[in-house]
Amino acid sequence: MKVTIDDITIEVEAGTTILNAARKIGGEVVPPAMCFYSKLPGTGGKCRTCLVEVAAGSTADPRPMPKLVASCSTPVMDGMIVKNKTSERVHEGRSAVVEFLLINHPLDCPVCDQAGECNLQDLGYEHGSVKTRYEEERRTFDPIDIGDKIKLHMNRCILCYRCVEVANQLTEKRVHGVLHRGEHAEISTFIEQAVDNDFSGNMIDVCPVGALTDRTFRFKSRVWFLKPMEAECECKKCAGKVVLWMFGQEIYRVTGRKDQYGEIETIDDKTAWICNECRFDKKDLAKWKVTGPRVIDRHSVISQGKYETSITPSIKKIN
């Protein structure tokens, strides 16, 4: 199937979504995604940041679609023409979504552990406005501990439902979901139970904002002062292929290996989710075999000036 996105034509398989087709092209034409996570079936369609304009539905039916569509959940049709960067409507729609996402966001980036690697920060930088028009009091929740290693700051949450899908798909006993509805909707565990299983830590990796943070790393360091290194270990539960975030010889935190879209990489045909033991307990360098520096492609703050290979993507942003 042929699909044209921002005047670039590409051949993709039937059933591919517009977003995945754009990711195949890569670069500027890729719409941002806050809730879609290709490794977690069932995610997507919620945040509305990936809205695109369909200027022609297909060769068979070339009528344009009346509304902007969510590119992460709309499959391509043969001869479809999609406008992302080149559409004024998309730009407007996306800034609208960013404004909505930010009205109740605390904007506490100076004290947020996610700062520097936050998708909402990037999105706000690209599409946000300078001033807020929201005069009301922001919706607030108390931060709670879900389990002894994970902190939930509901104030920062954008309700992308990614962690809900992690809880549904990676872990055995589901004790975690969304309560209430509308503005009052919140991520929570059933009666503040602990999320207690071996892969719960992946909720932190999939969270696009600072709502779920690693309690073993909180307030230890800003991420951009740390040196990301690829490392591996023998682990019975997971693939053991991780990124160590180091300062000198000290390991500050351990995360999964994320690609340029913030998604955990696929290694040997399997999504390389890591277990809680690797993430929270192995902070000793002797337990790891460091294989080389990690190139962080997406977040300019982290990748800036660290290694030669990582300079190119950040230049793009400046331009």
Add this chain to the structure above:
Amino acid sequence: MKNRKLLLENVHIPGIETFDVYRKNGGYRSVEKALNTMTPDEVVEEVKKSGLRGRGGAGFPTGMKWSFLAKPEGVPRYLVCNADESEPGTFKDRYLMEKIPHLLIEGMITSSYALGANTSYIYIRGEFMYILHILEKAIAEAYDKGFLGKNILGKGYDLDLFVVPGGGAYICGEETALLESLEGKRGNPRIKPPFPAVKGLWGCPTVVNNVESLAAVVPIVNDGGDSYAAIGIGRSTGTKLISACGNLVKPGVYEIEMGLSVEEFIYGDDYCKGIANNKKLKACVPGGSSVPILPHYLVTKTASGEDRLMSYESLADGGFVSGSMLGSGGFIVFDEDQCIVRNTWNFTRFYAHESCGQCSPCREGTGWMEKVLHRLENGHGNIRDIDLLAEINKKIEGNTICPLGDAAAWPVAAAIRHFRDEFEWHVTNKDEAITRNYGLSKEPLIA
């Protein structure tokens, strides 16, 4: 001309809620006719011919919806009746189910036969628990008399019918949220495509229809699609239940023929008998809280000066600039003493409360609008808030997963469009606005 009634004709007969009385008055004839003399495709064809349009609000042709149903081999199909009627101002389905429950059951049997469904569900709003009991009693009677269950009328067709109560969320009236809720999950609308006709309940092809649409299948099968299509005007065929409320002399549920003039409906002796307490008409919401509000000078006449009729087309005449929608038939009338700002706030408060919270524009936007409107109504508003509201609803509209975002945005947009002077008056005369109402809006001078 005497107004013809198709659905509520027998509603006044005592005991019509029981099987025997209903049967004596011609009940279950459509099931006999369909099973004995028609193939399922012929029933679908009759419904197509009738021009029946979905009575839940969107007005999509029912026959067309049925023909979209995927029919893969070996996969069950389902018919689901949407009885989650919770739109402010709409109470027609409740009346129908309460007074004449067998009509819905009969319509569901005939429709299930047409669609080849062997299991069907009535998803009813949780607050209607007493109606659930009425329906369950009626269903038990139908099982007893051989109209439900195995081998109906000896024709080898099996059907099981269940009533399932919801938990009381407006959003579960959206068809995919309804299916999620029916499956026992949180009632969040699904991302479309795939549509329910392909992948609905438990991943199987499903048709979701409103109570009134399914009830209308009964007269269509009995008398033929053509005779149903002969009633009404243009593409709005048949009769429609209208639930009239607000400042009327005689509010209530009326069955009208499509094409009745709005003036006749509000002021006619057979209908609402005019505005209560000899007041003047100020505004009207003709199709449930989600449709645009009309100011008094656009209620009985369209912008081009023609008579406004009770039909899908006529009420929508003028688009969103000077028209509205027939919607679900929740006809709300305001007299000169009502405050449009307060009413808009009230509607928005409802949508903010009922938004499922799944997609960002609706979750954040409805709450934001509610707060701004609350401020305006209570004398803390600012003149720029009015433009802000207009901006917010433009940003919600069309950017959401399901139509709830649009439904929340349209009434606000229309209220500002037609009653801007009243909004401004609320800002400029803060103290006065709390103690008295603005009165009638000024009619724009038409050149």
